[in-house]
Amino acid sequence: MTNEKLIQVVDLKKHYNRGAIRALDGVSVDIDRGDVMVVIGPSGSGKSTFLRSLNLMEEPTGGAIYFEGQDITQKKVVMPDGKKVRLDIDAYRRKMGMVFQHFNLFPHMTILDNMTIAPVQVAGIPRAQAEEKAMALLSRVGLADRAGAYPLQLSGGQKQRVAIVRALAMEPQVMLFDEPTSALDPEMVGEVLDVMKELARDGMTMVVVTHEMGFAREVGNRVLFMDAGKLVEQGTPEDIFTRPQNPRLQDFLSKVL
Amino acid sequence: MFRAEAFAKTFEYAELFVQGLICTVSLSALTVVFGFILALALAVMRLSDIHVFRFLSRERQRSLTARGGALYALARFNPLRFLSTVYVEVFRATPMLVQLFIIYHVVLAGVGIPTFKLFGFIRFERFVPCVVALALNSAAYLCEIIRAGIQSIDGGQTEAARSLGMSPWKTMRFVVLPQAIKNILPAIGNEFVTIIKESSICYTVGVQDIMYAVTTVKSAIYTIAEPLIVATCVYFCLTFPTSKIIAHFERKMSAGDRRSGADTARVRKSKNLALKG
Ligand SMILES: Nc1ncnc2c1ncn2[C@@H]1O[C@H](COP(=O)(O)OP(=O)(O)OP(=O)(O)O)[C@@H](O)[C@H]1O
Ligand SMILES: [Mg+2]
Numbered sequence: 001m002t003n004e005k006l007i008q009v010v011d012l013k014k015h016y017n018r019g020a021i022r023a024l025d026g027v028s029v030d031i032d033r034g035d036v037m038v039v040i041g042p043s044g045s046g047k048s049t050f051l052r053s054l055n056l057m058e059e060p061t062g063g064a065i066y067f068e069g070q071d072i073t074q075k076k077v078v079m080p081d082g083k084k085v086r087l088d089i090d091a092y093r094r095k096m097g098m099v100f101q102h103f104n105l106f107p108h109m110t111i112l113d114n115m116t117i118a119p120v121q122v123a124g125i126p127r128a129q130a131e132e133k134a135m136a137l138l139s140r141v142g143l144a145d146r147a148g149a150y151p152l153q154l155s156g157g158q159k160q161r162v163a164i165v166r167a168l169a170m171e172p173q174v175m176l177f178d179e180p181t182s183a184l185d186p187e188m189v190g191e192v193l194d195v196m197k198e199l200a201r202d203g204m205t206m207v208v209v210t211h212e213m214g215f216a217r218e219v220g221n222r223v224l225f226m227d228a229g230k231l232v233e234q235g236t237p238e239d240i241f242t243r244p245q246n247p248r249l250q251d252f253l254s255k256v257l
Numbered sequence: 258m259f260r261a262e263a264f265a266k267t268f269e270y271a272e273l274f275v276q277g278l279i280c281t282v283s284l285s286a287l288t289v290v291f292g293f294i295l296a297l298a299l300a301v302m303r304l305s306d307i308h309v310f311r312f313l314s315r316e317r318q319r320s321l322t323a324r325g326g327a328l329y330a331l332a333r334f335n336p337l338r339f340l341s342t343v344y345v346e347v348f349r350a351t352p353m354l355v356q357l358f359i360i361y362h363v364v365l366a367g368v369g370i371p372t373f374k375l376f377g378f379i380r381f382e383r384f385v386p387c388v389v390a391l392a393l394n395s396a397a398y399l400c401e402i403i404r405a406g407i408q409s410i411d412g413g414q415t416e417a418a419r420s421l422g423m424s425p426w427k428t429m430r431f432v433v434l435p436q437a438i439k440n441i442l443p444a445i446g447n448e449f450v451t452i453i454k455e456s457s458i459c460y461t462v463g464v465q466d467i468m469y470a471v472t473t474v475k476s477a478i479y480t481i482a483e484p485l486i487v488a489t490c491v492y493f494c495l496t497f498p499t500s501k502i503i504a505h506f507e508r509k510m511s512a513g514d515r516r517s518g519a520d521t522a523r524v525r526k527s528k529n530l531a532l533k534g
Contacts, residue, residue: 057416094422104417108435117431118421163417170421 006068006174006205007031007054013062014049014229023049024060025229031174031207036200038216038237039209041226042252047209050226051178054207055096056089067092094122097167097175101183103159105151105166111138112147115166123170130169137165141195157188161195174205181212213256217241225249263483270474270484276378277467278491283379284387284459284466285452291392292452293445296399301429302341303404310334341400348397353390354458360390361462379465387459395452399445406441407433446503450496457492467491
């Protein structure tokens with residue numbers, strides 16, 4: 001594990017209604033390569049907003065996000081020769097996989113097409129090669145035999161596993177998860193968490209918003225606690241769960257553990 | 258009121274009605290095709306996110322959030338949406354017959370449309386203005402159908418596509434439109450039925466559709482009641498089965514929706530469980 005900074009978040013703000021609602025109110029944090037960062041906090045504390053800002057699904061109203069040194073909240077980039085060009089946000093999004101609570105598979109496409117559409121249409125990889133890779137990824141999550149099925153024919157846990165490998169097919173540098181198991185029946189949570197654990201073991205950089213405190217403890221190397229749009233406390237799982245400092249964190253943990 | 262011999266005489270002109278039928282069907286089919294393409298462009302324009310004066314807002318965000326003030330209103334001005342909205346409102350608020358006359362007698366009057374006979378009887382130079390007028394008119398209605406179809410697609414679909422690095426255009430083309438169009442196919446079918454009926458005004462500029470057959474037969478046998486009855490039957494035999502077929506597909510598709518509906522219900526239930534637990 002190298003300790004190289006992948007993403008640097010500096011004083012990130014997201015305000016609604018001219019500052020009446022502060023979903024994010026000045027969050028600063030560094031995400032290093034190989035980090036498995038778990039974000040916890042009460043409902044409405046800004047966890048999703050934070051995660052979705054990282055790949056600009058939400059546009060911040062203030063602050064900066066440096067991805068590999070480039071501030072991606074800027075609309076223009078200054079090239080080495082001094083010229084200003086439009087920042088290609090799609091190119092950065094390709095480097096950040098995202099997994100949603102409600103899977104968001106494309107229902108009109110087979111599982112295989114779900115997996116290959118972005119590699120073929122966006123990355124320009126030949127179809128045969130993209131399909132081969134997709135099948136390899138599907139085998140990894142035990143779903144190779146469902147390649148020809150449609151999302152509607154899959155269980156929730158299977159859908160989420162497909163959603164994870166669909167994002168992996170673009171070979172992202174970081175994976176962002178927003179409550180990936182919250183929409184699942186309890187008996188399916190395990191199979192999805194297992195895939196995420198394996199990913200973490202393989203060294204993937206991950207940012208995970210979750211209510212699964214067991215996962216945070218076992219897999220995370222850093223835990224962030226957010227409340228009212230602010231990063232209130234951060235530390236190792238050990239620090240956060242056994243030696244919480246902030247009274248709000250103590251209160252939160254007493255409710256969820 | 259109706260006389261058997263008048264019907265017999267009308268049937269001597271059966272060929273005119275067959276020609277009228279062919280003419281009406283080709284008129285309506287072409288109208289739906291061209292109307293749909295135009296409507297697609299109008300709908301995309303209407304949902305576009307282009308703000309020429311956005312610099313006035315001094316917002317660094319790409320998408321402008323709602324705010325008061327005249328300057329801000331100007332910054333949010335979207336010329337494409339404005340054009341599309343004006344188009345739709347004007348075409349829906351004026352009579353079809355007026356639109357047809359303006360296209361036929363004014364707009365396309367000086368344009369040298371080649372004069373030949375389509376299928377050996379349809380006068381092309383009269384047929385084209387009718388297709389244009391009908392397509393322009395139905396595009397206004399189809400635009401609203403397509404717009405509703407696009408907006409009915411879950412925002413999560415767009416988010417998933419964008420998070421994979423797809424451009425807005427590719428997201429539209431590969432993810433949103435295929436689903437939207439599947440959802441609105443029944444509505445497009447209904448529009449086709451409407452056009453079949455509305456196209457009957459085209460006889461006024463001399464296109465040989467079903468109504469034109471009526472006027473021709475009328476002046477030959479000096480009676481209009483019986484030819485009109487025959488025309489009514491032809492229209493009915495055309496539109497009734499069409500709408501039944503559409504209704505059949507509509508039922509089939511909503512059956513599929515029910516299944517996905519159950520799926521979301523289950524998702525919601527387990528979300529509640531997760532929150533409680
Ligand atoms: N479009 C919006 N307009 C106004 N307020 C919003 C909007 N989106 C989010 N918010 C507010 O921002 C705050 C943070 O929301 P966010 O979804 O990030 O919370 P969360 O921590 O993910 O909560 P949960 O655990 O319920 O998912 C909330 O108070 C929410 O009401
Ligand atoms: Mg959330």
